[in-house]
Amino acid sequence: MKEGSHVIVLPFPAQGHITPMSQFCKRLASKGLKLTLVLVSDNPSPPYKTEHDSIAVVPISNGFEEGEERSQDLDDYMERVEASIKNSLPKLIEDMKLSGNPPRALVYDSTMPWLLDVAHTYGLSGAVFFTQPWIVSAIYYHVFKGSFSVPSTKYGHSTLASLPSFPMLNANDLPSFLCESSSYPYILRTVIDQLSNIDRVDIVLCNTFDKLEEKLLKWVQSVWPVLNIGPTVPSMYLDKRLPEDKNYGFSLFGAKVAECMEWLNLKQPSSVVYVSFGSLVVLKEDQLIELAAGLKQSGHFFLWVVRGGEKNKLPENYIEEIGEKGLIVSWSPQLEVLTHKSIGCFLTHCGWNSTLEGLSLGVPMIGMPHWADQPTNAKFMEDVWKVGVRVKANGDGFVRRGEIVRRVGEVMEGEKVPKRIVSFVKMTVRKYDVVSTKIPKSIVVFNRTPCPSFSDF
Ligand code: UDP
Numbered sequence: 001m002k003e004g005s006h007v008i009v010l011p012f013p014a015q016g017h018i019t020p021m022s023q024f025c026k027r028l029a030s031k032g033l034k035l036t037l038v039l040v041s042d043n044p045s046p047p048y049k050t051e052h053d054s055i056a057v058v059p060i061s062n063g064f065e066e067g068e069e070r071s072q073d074l075d076d077y078m079e080r081v082e083a084s085i086k087n088s089l090p091k092l093i094e095d096m097k098l099s100g101n102p103p104r105a106l107v108y109d110s111t112m113p114w115l116l117d118v119a120h121t122y123g124l125s126g127a128v129f130f131t132q133p134w135i136v137s138a139i140y141y142h143v144f145k146g147s148f149s150v151p152s153t154k155y156g157h158s159t160l161a162s163l164p165s166f167p168m169l170n171a172n173d174l175p176s177f178l179c180e181s182s183s184y185p186y187i188l189r190t191v192i193d194q195l196s197n198i199d200r201v202d203i204v205l206c207n208t209f210d211k212l213e214e215k216l217l218k219w220v221q222s223v224w225p226v227l228n229i230g231p232t233v234p235s236m237y238l239d240k241r242l243p244e245d246k247n248y249g250f251s252l253f254g255a256k257v258a259e260c261m262e263w264l265n266l267k268q269p270s271s272v273v274y275v276s277f278g279s280l281v282v283l284k285e286d287q288l289i290e291l292a293a294g295l296k297q298s299g300h301f302f303l304w305v306v307r308g309g310e311k312n313k314l315p316e317n318y319i320e321e322i323g324e325k326g327l328i329v330s331w332s333p334q335l336e337v338l339t340h341k342s343i344g345c346f347l348t349h350c351g352w353n354s355t356l357e358g359l360s361l362g363v364p365m366i367g368m369p370h371w372a373d374q375p376t377n378a379k380f381m382e383d384v385w386k387v388g389v390r391v392k393a394n395g396d397g398f399v400r401r402g403e404i405v406r407r408v409g410e411v412m413e414g415e416k417v418p419k420r421i422v423s424f425v426k427m428t429v430r431k432y433d434v435v436s437t438k439i440p441k442s443i444v445v446f447n448r449t450p451c452p453s454f455s456d457f
Helices: 015-030 074-098 115-121 134-145 185-193 210-223 257-265 285-298 308-313 318-325 334-339 352-360 374-383 401-413 416-427
Strands: 006-010 034-041 055-061 105-109 125-130 203-206 226-228 272-276 301-305 326-329 343-348 365-367 388-390
Touching: 006 015, 006 074, 015 034, 015 055, 015 105, 015 125, 015 352, 034 074, 055 074, 074 115, 074 185, 105 115, 115 125, 134 185, 134 210, 134 374, 210 226, 257 301, 257 326, 257 334, 272 285, 272 334, 285 301, 285 308, 285 318, 285 401, 301 318, 318 326, 334 343, 334 352, 343 352, 343 401, 352 365, 352 374, 365 374, 365 401, 374 388, 388 401
Parallel strands: 006 034, 006 105, 034 055, 105 125, 125 203, 203 226, 272 301, 272 343, 301 326, 343 365, 365 388
Antiparallel strands: none
């Protein structure tokens, strides 16, 4: 694609999708392309900030009227978003053409595969962007093809399933939607349909890196024009440098950066457990209370992201009781936090961005997956990449405080996991780090054979 070409990037409206796709935008901008980042929003003028003049941010409606309460029903929400994008995007493209700024390509989120037809109808190339790893996409693909049957569970025991290039999997290792089909029929259809038209896509982008999923990569590259463009963690963090602009990035939430960093600055190296479950997970009250007790009982310092209303579920006087031992915030500058030398481990829900961030920044992890692709990411994190441990839950998915204490102790006081993760990062992420803005413009990043280069659009 020629310098100055115009590309539209359209993530699904969730932080875990906006973050990697906006980072990818910056990378394309640094290669001389003009970008329009379309953000589906219920706020007509969101406070997004970009340091690139060549990235325009255009908000479009999520389908809810002003003042209308946003639905808590995910299926309903996703259907509204689909209808709204189908309504607004064609007009946006036509307006761009009329204003002499015609887009050449649409980079769209894999959870909205119907955008490929919109791109092709309006003469644009279509590049699908997977914000999940191949280990997850491959499972969905096999389900879509009917070549994989989900293991069944009985009395808390699961049968095992085998897939090429995978360890044996049981029901708890699979993306949760496959086992919760009745609760989220639209989401189940959406995740499986992600790969339904992949044969017609012009290029397939994935936020992962080659070494991490080597075995699967051979297979996916033999069938589709795949480019792994991850990790999208900016290289300044990999180099342990912090951005001067504290509003760097596109966040839907405001973080109290100074509060977190000042607190961490007072702590010894590797002495703090960072706890975060991403932007969507809502823990049930009894689980939140159990986790709170486990963290307190562990005796370690902890920085815990407890979002919005969840704070009300904490035990009475908890914040006073933990005192200096813990800092609770409603949103953190996660990359800055994970880069900080005081962090000893990351208790995470294993959302794909968080997993990649922990992995890229060399922080050992304790996986406490909740739903979606998190169980599969956690399985690989513990058993294949061996960069952390996963908490064991009861049959009903409940994690007891004793298990939290045990796992925190294992990672904070043991030696096995930290040593492994440091060598893993050195061996893999560094080699495959293509995020650097220092790369001269003349070098095309996307040119690893046998993949097509971006210029093949
Ligand atoms: N994040 C953050 N501050 C927080 C919690 C999360 O900046 O307090 C960021 C995190 O760095 C990651 C994203 O939000 O990039 C969450 O994405 P992930 O895929 O891990 O989880 P999801 O929110 O999709 O469940």
